[in-house]
Amino acid sequence: MKKFVGGLVLSLICLAQGGGERAVRGAEGDKPAKPPEKGVMQQKLESCQKLLEALAVNDLPKASDKAQDLIILSQKAEWKVIPTPRYKELSNEFRAAAENVVEQAKNKNSDGAALAYLDISMLCFKCHKHVREVRMTRK
Numbered sequence: 001m002k003k004f005v006g007g008l009v010l011s012l013i014c015l016a017q018g019g020g021e022r023a024v025r026g027a028e029g030d031k032p033a034k035p036p037e038k039g040v041m042q043q044k045l046e047s048c049q050k051l052l053e054a055l056a057v058n059d060l061p062k063a064s065d066k067a068q069d070l071i072i073l074s075q076k077a078e079w080k081v082i083p084t085p086r087y088k089e090l091s092n093e094f095r096a097a098a099e100n101v102v103e104q105a106k107n108k109n110s111d112g113a114a115l116a117y118l119d120i121s122m123l124c125f126k127c128h129k130h131v132r133e134v135r136m137t138r139k
């Protein structure tokens with residue numbers, strides 16, 4: 001039961017990110033500042049969803065794999081969409097949380113890995129909020 005509730009909470013978080021996406025893009029309005037960074041951002045969503053899936057069935061090696069994908073994605077040039085120190089800081093925190101998933105998976109600590117996943121999800125929200133705020137003030 002405890003596991004089930006945990007899985008439910010995690011699923012809700014990934015679903016919520018779908019909405020976050022629209023909110024981020026909505027803030028863009030009709031100002032095509034630069035071409036949307038679809039590739040990396042779409043892959044990020046996919047890896048996050050697969051990470052959730054792996055954690056939900058306690059497949060820690062796969063979770064570690066997906067967290068490593070997230071780390072690599074966060075290091076790509078296309079990830080750096082907003083040139084603020086805060087964006088960089090959030091990116092670093094995101095990477096650290098993904099590294100934590102890898103670490104916890106290595107130690108076979110599924111609760112630790114799940115908690116690190118929650119950190120990752122919080123950073124999805126925080127960063128998208130930052131992106132929306134920056135874009136709003138630039139208008």
Ligand code: HEC
Binds near residue numbers: 021028038120
């Ligand atoms: C450090 C900042 C940052 C973090 C952390 C972050 N994102 Fe994003 N995300 C962005 C930016 C920037 C965009 C591009 C927005 C745009 O161009 O409209 C974006 C766009 C997206 C999109 C839309 C992609 C598309 O093709 O339109 C999705 C979905 C998304 N992010 C999901 C996530 C998920 C899930 C997480 C957490 C695992 C996450 N993001 C974490 C910055 C971040």
